[in-house]
Amino acid sequence: MAEEKKAKQKYYGPADKRTIDPASEAVIANRCDDGFIDLFARSDAMYPRCKFGSEGVCCRVCAMGPCRVQPDKPGKDRGVCGANVDTIVARNFIRMVAAGAAAHSDHGRAVCETLLAVAKGHSKDYEIKDEQKAIKVALDMGIEVGDRPIVDIVKDIAELALAQYGQQQGEVLYTKKAPLKLQEKWRELGVIPRGIDREIVEILHRTHMGVDHDYEHLLLQGARAALGDGWGGSMIATELQDILFGTPEPITCDCNLGVLEEDKVNIIVHGHEPLLSEMIVAAASSEDMLKEAEKVGAKGISLSGICCTANEILMRHGVPPAGNFLQQEHAIMTGAVDAMIVDVQCIMPSLPEVARCYNTKVISTSPLAKFPGAEHIQFDEDDALNIAKKIVKKAIENFPNRPDKVFIPDEKEQFIGGFSHETINYLLGGTFRASYRPLNDNIINGKIRGVAGVVGCNNPKDTHDWGHTEMIKELLKNDVLVLVTGCTAIAVAKQGLCRPEAAAKYCGPGLAEVCETVGIPPVLHMGSCVDNSRILIAATAMVKEGGLGDDICDLPAAGAAPEWMSEKAISIGQYFVSSGVYTMFCTTFPFTGSKNVMEELTVGMEKKYGGMWDFEMDPVIAAQKMIQHIDKKRKALGIDKARERVLFDMEKRREMA
Ligand code: SF4
Numbered sequence: 001m002a003e004e005k006k007a008k009q010k011y012y013g014p015a016d017k018r019t020i021d022p023a024s025e026a027v028i029a030n031r032c033d034d035g036f037i038d039l040f041a042r043s044d045a046m047y048p049r050c051k052f053g054s055e056g057v058c059c060r061v062c063a064m065g066p067c068r069v070q071p072d073k074p075g076k077d078r079g080v081c082g083a084n085v086d087t088i089v090a091r092n093f094i095r096m097v098a099a100g101a102a103a104h105s106d107h108g109r110a111v112c113e114t115l116l117a118v119a120k121g122h123s124k125d126y127e128i129k130d131e132q133k134a135i136k137v138a139l140d141m142g143i144e145v146g147d148r149p150i151v152d153i154v155k156d157i158a159e160l161a162l163a164q165y166g167q168q169q170g171e172v173l174y175t176k177k178a179p180l181k182l183q184e185k186w187r188e189l190g191v192i193p194r195g196i197d198r199e200i201v202e203i204l205h206r207t208h209m210g211v212d213h214d215y216e217h218l219l220l221q222g223a224r225a226a227l228g229d230g231w232g233g234s235m236i237a238t239e240l241q242d243i244l245f246g247t248p249e250p251i252t253c254d255c256n257l258g259v260l261e262e263d264k265v266n267i268i269v270h271g272h273e274p275l276l277s278e279m280i281v282a283a284a285s286s287e288d289m290l291k292e293a294e295k296v297g298a299k300g301i302s303l304s305g306i307c308c309t310a311n312e313i314l315m316r317h318g319v320p321p322a323g324n325f326l327q328q329e330h331a332i333m334t335g336a337v338d339a340m341i342v343d344v345q346c347i348m349p350s351l352p353e354v355a356r357c358y359n360t361k362v363i364s365t366s367p368l369a370k371f372p373g374a375e376h377i378q379f380d381e382d383d384a385l386n387i388a389k390k391i392v393k394k395a396i397e398n399f400p401n402r403p404d405k406v407f408i409p410d411e412k413e414q415f416i417g418g419f420s421h422e423t424i425n426y427l428l429g430g431t432f433r434a435s436y437r438p439l440n441d442n443i444i445n446g447k448i449r450g451v452a453g454v455v456g457c458n459n460p461k462d463t464h465d466w467g468h469t470e471m472i473k474e475l476l477k478n479d480v481l482v483l484v485t486g487c488t489a490i491a492v493a494k495q496g497l498c499r500p501e502a503a504a505k506y507c508g509p510g511l512a513e514v515c516e517t518v519g520i521p522p523v524l525h526m527g528s529c530v531d532n533s534r535i536l537i538a539a540t541a542m543v544k545e546g547g548l549g550d551d552i553c554d555l556p557a558a559g560a561a562p563e564w565m566s567e568k569a570i571s572i573g574q575y576f577v578s579s580g581v582y583t584m585f586c587t588t589f590p591f592t593g594s595k596n597v598m599e600e601l602t603v604g605m606e607k608k609y610g611g612m613w614d615f616e617m618d619p620v621i622a623a624q625k626m627i628q629h630i631d632k633k634r635k636a637l638g639i640d641k642a643r644e645r646v647l648f649d650m651e652k653r654r655e656m657a
């Protein structure tokens, strides 16, 4: 059914709706005749998509290929070297893990290097913003605190964190934060990462032609590298960014394309690493830059973000997200963006081309990433603010070049973002007794049925933002508290789900009551893609609080990526699964070509880790499957009866009313 629908309209979702976001819809409808082929059209032009690629059965690891194998056709059921479909699909899978883990972890490495430079007295435009967090991280890492100066402690943190990348033996340090039972499982399976980089390199070695051909053995290495991401590179990025830029606290903000302001210089930062965007925030609000803006007739400088850079500076400065992944071209198509400043990850190479039609400047900044057609101003942490000002100045100078037609849609939505693990702890338990106890108690008494982490990207194979929204509404209706990061967070913030008022409108009675009592939205925005590590820490805190089993896989919890597209999502999915989480992917699952690999990703992994992969196109059915899993866990914990009683009581109360 799902496939039939897709075949007809080239995307999955409501007929004739490429996006459920009215701002994007309006921009597309109002676009001038720019001759630019946008991403939806480019996606449609790719049909019919290659069946071999879609199922993961195409191998181009060596020059005897490409080999497109067909397991049911004798003679074509193996590649030239003899690799069967299981080997090929497993290799493709873990190569995606390697790329995703590398991207997240390299982000963390850059943060370590900057923190080390700050501790050594270099990179003077940065400072240590959260000393309390530094002390907590030091204690977690086993670094002596005593009455040592904070810069010395931070120097040790940065050096030890950096060492995790090149470590050759032993165990990546943060894996020790996981529940003990889970650590034991990992040890028995031999999947505790020795060093972050080592596991990624080993994937590339093992998947080279003629090395590892056992699909189960290959997938174990995928798990090891993914754990090096979730409990290594990503966790390091999150923890050290908090030290450098401050631990996020809930903050109210607007989001969507309506945050652009016609009479101001509009600058959008897009990508992932906050090292640059933090400085752009400082530069854009500096007196000298505001004066420069005035000189060109602008009433100020309006800064906003796209993708995870948006999430990073939203959480710490209240800078509004202008949109998520599929809106990067739409932002430029408003004609109102004077400069889009990009660093790394999820940045479409199409941007300079669409920017040419609208006189927008695209400025690349990372030594890792150049874009044909974009201007490159290389960022250097040792001269950060000066370079940030140079970039902001470029945007200001471009203000007078706005195209004749500027169209900024009205749509913007208010929401609350910035729920770190620390703030959830504090909000639930209070200042003096910060604790997850109230959350666990409300799960045990059935008011909250369970918790879901919904994360990930957009994909033009789906109606933009529809999968996120439908899935999360279904979860809320069934009393499931939702934690979000990345582009999911921006998607549902735009739909009004990250506001406290959403509790009464969308939640079942139990969840609504808890959210209203605590004063939180039913969907908690926890940050960027690397901040999925915050979800791991929150899950561990729930286990340690007691009453919900002794491992993450015992929790009534599930994870999902309803509109994923990035290799990072596969790494995230695998570290969720290997940490014990039932993890649902929608949109596509390019591994279905091997029955054995699919069996291992589902049944096999559940036996090993307690968590498993699942795939379902329809976001509502996907949500229902997540709820079934949550109920299975409630039953195993013996708390399913409590929930039935609570529901009965609510029903009775309604009758009485
Ligand atoms: Fe073909 Fe084997 Fe080379 Fe892959 S490694 S391209 S299956 S010959």
Ligand code: MSK
Binding pocket: 272, 307, 308, 325, 345, 346, 455, 456, 457, 458, 485, 486, 487, 488, 528, 529, 565, 566, 568, 569
């Ligand atoms: S930005 S990885 S599109 S969530 Fe992190 Fe969004 Fe996915 Fe990039």
